[in-house]
Amino acid sequence: MRRLEQYFVNKAIDEEKLLKFGFMIKDGAYCYEKKICDGAFKVIIYLSENLQYSKVIDVLDNEEYVLADISDAGGDFVGRIKDEYEKILMDMVDSCTDPDVFKTKQAKEVIHYVKEKYGDELEFLWKKFPDNAIWRNKNNQKWYGILMKVSKRKLGMESDEISEIIDVRVHQESIAGLIDDQKIFAGYHMNKKHWITILLDGSIEIEKILAFVDDSYRLSCK
Known part of the structure; x- marks a missing residue:
């Protein structure tokens, strides 16, 4: 058996x-x-x-x-x-x-929201990195969201705790005012002129995170 x-x-x-x-x-x-x-x-x-x-x-x-x-x-x-x-x-x-990689309440809420609003499922593109997944705009194949599990130390914090994060597109002129290196960071593994990283640990309310997702989707349409 x-x-x-x-x-x-x-x-x-x-x-x-x-x-x-x-x-x-x-x-x-x-x-x-x-x-x-x-x-x-x-x-x-x-x-x-x-x-x-x-x-x-x-x-x-x-x-x-x-x-x-x-x-x-x-x-x-x-x-x-x-x-x-x-x-x-x-x-x-x-x-x-x-x-069922992502376990935090906010990650699950974002996954559900994207599926219901945009009809998009997470895509796990890398066998070597099974904790990384993306959403892409089905109309032009551009990415508008990335979910990952990373050590907080990789974000510049003094902790080896593994956290779930989301990368989203934002307007370039908005980035400097958003980044606080505590809850929102320069885009991890993405172009830091166009992406930010958000911790999905409850430190930012889910409504704000979903608004970032919507903005990122709209930017991916351009």
Whole structure:
């Protein structure tokens, strides 16, 4: 049996997507079965609030095929089973989950606001930087927002605390009056003549942050 918690790190399971994928609800849990290796084996996935696991069953004797979950078990036959097994698990994760990287209340509020108002989803563009994501204007592909997790020290503060931040476009002539190096900073990893960085820690009210997002979107239209 394989515990699946590691497959859902920074991901949120979408129950509607589970049903579309083929999961059935049994006793309050989501259960999925699929045959592999020409029907000789089947993969079972079980997802509940407190437990997520998968296993491979030998159809002939209805017993668990434990070699599928032993990392150093090798050979062509076992390798084929492992490959098909892993593909099902990865397809399930790709098809049935959404990114859930950003945890602060304000980050979640901004994500919801952008989706509702502009119909835009976060794009995670960099495998090496899974904590960075962008929004782009679908009409011209220009970015108008970036969410990131960074150390406060990288913003010039005396702390190694990891914080969630948003980068937005602003009018160039406004930047000097906005930056206080406590809540608002020169654009992190962006052109500092056109972008600012805002901490999403509650130090600035959410209405003001959303207004910055709206201004950034309008600027991206030009």
